[in-house]
Amino acid sequence: MIRQPRSNRRKRVGEFLERADGDKRFKILETHIKRHQYRADALIEVLHKAQELFGYLEDDLLLFVANRLKLPPSRVYGVATFYHFFTLKPKGRHSCVVCLGTACYVKGAAHVLSAVEKSAGIRAGETTPDENLSLVTARCIGACGLAPAVVYDGKVTGRQTPESALEQVKGWIRHVVA
Amino acid sequence: MLLPDLEAIAKREISSRKKVTIRCCMAAGCLSSQSGEVKAALEKAVQDAGLAGEVEVRGVGCMRLCCQGPLVAVDPHDALFEKVAPLEAASIISALDGGESKARRGDPHHAFFKNQFSIVLSNSGVIDPERIESYIAADGYLALHHALREMTAKEVLDAIQASGLRGRGGGGYPTGLKWTTVAKAAGEKKYVICNADEGDPGAFMDRSVLESDPHRVLEGMAIAAYAVGADQGFIYVRAEYPLAIERLQNAIREAKRFGLLGSGIFDSPFHFSVDLRIGAGAFVCGEETALMASIEGKRGTPRPRPPYPAESGLWGCPTLINNVETFANVAPIIQNGAEWFANIGTGKSKGTKVFALAGKITNTGLIEVPMGTRLRIIVEEMGGGAPDGNSVKAVQTGGPSGGCIPAEHLDTPVDYESLTHLGSIMGSGGMIVMDQDTDMVDVARFFMEFCMDESCGKCVPCRAGTVQMYHLLDKIIQRKASQRDLAQLEELCDLVKNTSLCGLGMTAPNPVLSTLRYFRKEYEDRLKQE
Numbered sequence: 001m002i003r004q005p006r007s008n009r010r011k012r013v014g015e016f017l018e019r020a021d022g023d024k025r026f027k028i029l030e031t032h033i034k035r036h037q038y039r040a041d042a043l044i045e046v047l048h049k050a051q052e053l054f055g056y057l058e059d060d061l062l063l064f065v066a067n068r069l070k071l072p073p074s075r076v077y078g079v080a081t082f083y084h085f086f087t088l089k090p091k092g093r094h095s096c097v098v099c100l101g102t103a104c105y106v107k108g109a110a111h112v113l114s115a116v117e118k119s120a121g122i123r124a125g126e127t128t129p130d131e132n133l134s135l136v137t138a139r140c141i142g143a144c145g146l147a148p149a150v151v152y153d154g155k156v157t158g159r160q161t162p163e164s165a166l167e168q169v170k171g172w173i174r175h176v177v178a
Numbered sequence: 179m180l181l182p183d184l185e186a187i188a189k190r191e192i193s194s195r196k197k198v199t200i201r202c203c204m205a206a207g208c209l210s211s212q213s214g215e216v217k218a219a220l221e222k223a224v225q226d227a228g229l230a231g232e233v234e235v236r237g238v239g240c241m242r243l244c245c246q247g248p249l250v251a252v253d254p255h256d257a258l259f260e261k262v263a264p265l266e267a268a269s270i271i272s273a274l275d276g277g278e279s280k281a282r283r284g285d286p287h288h289a290f291f292k293n294q295f296s297i298v299l300s301n302s303g304v305i306d307p308e309r310i311e312s313y314i315a316a317d318g319y320l321a322l323h324h325a326l327r328e329m330t331a332k333e334v335l336d337a338i339q340a341s342g343l344r345g346r347g348g349g350g351y352p353t354g355l356k357w358t359t360v361a362k363a364a365g366e367k368k369y370v371i372c373n374a375d376e377g378d379p380g381a382f383m384d385r386s387v388l389e390s391d392p393h394r395v396l397e398g399m400a401i402a403a404y405a406v407g408a409d410q411g412f413i414y415v416r417a418e419y420p421l422a423i424e425r426l427q428n429a430i431r432e433a434k435r436f437g438l439l440g441s442g443i444f445d446s447p448f449h450f451s452v453d454l455r456i457g458a459g460a461f462v463c464g465e466e467t468a469l470m471a472s473i474e475g476k477r478g479t480p481r482p483r484p485p486y487p488a489e490s491g492l493w494g495c496p497t498l499i500n501n502v503e504t505f506a507n508v509a510p511i512i513q514n515g516a517e518w519f520a521n522i523g524t525g526k527s528k529g530t531k532v533f534a535l536a537g538k539i540t541n542t543g544l545i546e547v548p549m550g551t552r553l554r555i556i557v558e559e560m561g562g563g564a565p566d567g568n569s570v571k572a573v574q575t576g577g578p579s580g581g582c583i584p585a586e587h588l589d590t591p592v593d594y595e596s597l598t599h600l601g602s603i604m605g606s607g608g609m610i611v612m613d614q615d616t617d618m619v620d621v622a623r624f625f626m627e628f629c630m631d632e633s634c635g636k637c638v639p640c641r642a643g644t645v646q647m648y649h650l651l652d653k654i655i656q657r658k659a660s661q662r663d664l665a666q667l668e669e670l671c672d673l674v675k676n677t678s679l680c681g682l683g684m685t686a687p688n689p690v691l692s693t694l695r696y697f698r699k700e701y702e703d704r705l706k707q708e
Contacts, residue, residue: 039475
């Protein structure tokens, strides 16, 4: 993406927008960028909004953002990959975030994580091949009083055990019969 | 907005209060244990009992004893209910006239509450964080008025300096000195930044303050801006704290609506606006120069200091950066006087400190104690010691930059110097208790893995050193390491500590060094015999 000459890049953004013609999400993103007056320092805010709208940041979307903020794509790509919060791959329909903060860790969060990893057949940070479940770890969600905590589809649930976690995610995992 | 307007709002708010107030915790911890439903059920039960004229159900911020949430308190009955289920709401209401309730009663006079001394958290769990009137009724924004209308900027600086307040983000740098440096720095444009990028795993003090009392932070920032001559503020808050973000946005909007942010505050020439910046999950952004890079929309990598942000910070302008808890201390100092604050705490550490107590301990939650309180009082009396008859082995403070304090040092008073002396740091306030089953080498590896992942990659000692130290720790845990590996680990600790660019790298070896200092045997027992 970075090696493309500028004219090609502009063409690519054009084609991308043409393909997405009528997609309301671009309009919302454009308004958001406008509210920040196309300022380069709003890059992180704009990426937050883009990810909120599209779920993840694909290359063409990053190019679009670079084009609107008049930034080199390398800078946009650099920022998008630097921060853990941004993801460049599609996420699963369901999410399971295991908190691995210190309080959760000393109370056995690692066992909860490995139980889910084993059951879903994926490692932390991955999504199941059927795109149904993304398994993520967090550095601390600040729910230390409820340790160990797991966030299932945005809902914080405290005092988890490997068994209770498996109970929660079992509907999201389609087991292939061996 | 003038002083009489402020007083009128407070008066109206207080006179509209009802005979009985039921406070229901609406901070993130309790919310995830269904406190939202509990509050709705309480409101419905009040309606059903025909008590709407006498009883008010108020959603409040953190009530501190997070492990027993959702918490509900009844004033003036002095009753506390723990782990309240929505179905028990009706029985709490019917017990208002003295009967027994089905809900489990807690003890509001337990040492956990009794030993607390509230400055930062004085409004937390009392006021409704979503209503500015509730804050104003608790003497909110009076300190800002006092500063703007009755004090010169110099007097504010002197008051903060005389109070002895030190940075609560972990460093412990004298706040008054920092403010004075920014005030003296030449420049038309200056900024004030509130560092709410609470990245230490196991720490949730700033989250609680922002969720429970957001206006206190705004007021502190405004006073700081007046003192140093800034007109624009930023709050950099973690994306992982959606509720804190929502309440801050609401608070900023309300404060603007009431003329407490914006131009001509209290009819003075002072104007100040605050913007929110949302982090994107990078621990290194808690470091001030990295944080400023992130606000500028760049990768959050630190840069060498000097120049310090006080001289050249955000967009090259003089910038004041303080932590959430530091700003939360400002309004009480201005209102009650520097002397009052300086009388609390120890010789060099003034005031109180908020700690997030978690881990293998009976009472987890938020505590605020005067500086100099002994660790034993915090862990054993307030925290109730380790659960299930286990014994406390160590207390970890300061997150990945701190260290483990072994049980034999529990009589140490908590202040900046004593903790540093023990090889740990005050840190931002995370306090994780470990019991006899906790493997200290594993804890060291856990923190090293954290630092390895979070290293931004700019300087080599941190980028490469943390990886090597992680591998050595892993090798020790796998029982494949020799005496030479341990020696190399110690050498690397020294190297990374002394040559890294920023605080992340400089403190990354601390968990290893402190566990080596107190629990060396756990390392040596695992070494291969040669």
